[in-house]
Amino acid sequence: MDGAWRLAGVAVAILVAGGTGAPALADTPVDLELVLAVDVSGSVDAEEGRLQREGYVAALTDPKIQAAIRGGPFGRIAVTYVEWAGDSFQRITVPWTLLSDHGSVEAFASSIAESPTLSAQWTSISAAIDFSARLFNDNGFEGTRRVIDVSGDGVNNRGRPVQWARDEAVAAGITINGLPILNDRPNPWGGAAPTNLDGYYEEHVIGGPGAFLVPAVSFEAFADAILSKLLLEISGLTPDHGAGARTGLASR
Template identity: 70%
Template sequence: MERRMRPLVVSVLVAALPLLSAPATKAEVPVDLELVLAVDVSGSVDEEEAKLQRSGYIDALLNPKVIGAIRSGPLGRIAVAYMEWAGDHYQRVTVGWTLLDGPAAAQSFVGSLEEAPLRTAQWTSISAAIDRATTLFDGNGFEGTRRVIDVSGDGVNNRGRAVQDARDAALAAGITINGLPILNDRPNPWGGPTTPNLDLYYRDNVIGGPGAFLVPAVSFESFADAILSKLLLEIAGIGTGTVYAGR
């Protein structure tokens, strides 16, 4: 009898091997917000302006008001990724998805951002930035009540597919896009003119989704104040004051 049972036992063990060897599915961490900060580092942004942008994000993420806003959410935590972009060939995740739930986590995120080298590339593809940012939400380890792409930049889409098509694809995936257009009156590095009415361009072509809004920065020097206001509104999930409603 014992000998007859052995083949059966072996068969059961062999059948169970795939289940035993399969990796356990890691549960996604629930958060109030999944946020991709998509930052323009195209050729129209010189080294000084790039530094002003990054320092603006650093100061805002460490601001006690932002920390307080994060903690005041139902879950008291958000997930953030920082991506720099230029033409349709350049989208670089500078700091990957990070859970922010207090000053220590914010300082760690900022530390990684401070250590990353500043780079720029040619052309401006808002559409490619949105497309790339949209893919970052898949399998990121978090499950947010809201998913938002925050696009900041100082020019219009001049490479890649139509920005409206990228926007609409992101909206179809349940993602909201907010904007921070930089209304810069300085000539770009090669002496070309700046884009007039960039805030209206962002309003009509870039932002969209439930509660979408934009906060214009009137210059790179005022960028820090604009991003602080925008982050507070994004974390709270509201858009008021000097913002434009999205589609």
């Protein structure tokens, strides 16, 4: 009988340790959960891809970004870096990382710079949004804001309509900001660059509370544009329209 009671006690201990009796680990509170979703489709040639990456690295290591991170109520944010192209190509280049001080930001930027460069055909902003939205699930963080930051140099030409993906993400409490890269360079196979890309992003891509876009007038201007955009996103501020930024409709 004593052996039976001992077995029962062991069973109860196992249930408490591995079942509903064990307290769940709490997510780490942060001021912002941010997905940096970067276009690496075929329209982005090797030089443009290099300029994009260097732009993110330069922006993230800027002292103003680190001051903005420390200036939030929690003094920390969570960020992941995603590269995307067609509807079947999305990859996590750098996984979710807690950024709270100089060392963590520098390490995150170095991971971006050192990752192998890959590319694929077509441009599916909708698939990029769908993929990015799922990354907020069970990521170990709980942010006061959740944002997908989409940068790219073309319109959606694969997958479902981008506004459908945007609307579903917004309904889930996610804000989508945009950084359209405006340039007149033909793509690698000779096609013309899209016209009015900033208008396209404003109408079809961005959405959610406080959504905005900051156009980069060229790949060379990308670093300055992403710095301005990250400062706004981390600080939760409204963009200055005089600087070329545009806000979106919170309802969509």
